[in-house]
Amino acid sequence: MTDPIELPIQYQWYVASLGRMLVWARLRVREAGTAEVFDSDGNTLTYDSDDTARAALFDAEFVAFDGLDEEDALARGFSLDEVSPPRAENEADLRHLMVQSLGARA
Secondary structure, three states: OOOOOOOOOOEEEEEEEEOOEEEEEEEEEOOOOOEEEEOOOOOEEEEOOHHHHHHHHHHOOOEEHHHOOHHHHHHOOOOOOOOOOOOOOOHHHHHOOOEEEOOOOO
16 A cells, blocks of 8 residues: 655735735635635635635735736835745744835835
8 A cells, every 4th residue: 555645735825015015815725625815814714615715815905926927016016026925834933924014115
């Protein structure tokens, strides 16, 4: 009997801009088709589908980070060269990185 293959967890990052602040949200689609959003308050919100989760993110004015081009990013007040989704060892540490302040404009 072989060990089951562990698939890597797939996340999609969403971002909203609020003045000189970026607010991040992380979407995870579960194997069963449900979805979870880890938000900037450290909450994990569960949805019945990825479509429902994305609709909630869009309603809250989040956009898919991987769907942004430089022009879209600049219109939101940042450059793709200056930001990337937060990274941490665990969700407790990640929670503190989900809101980022952008430096003063040059």
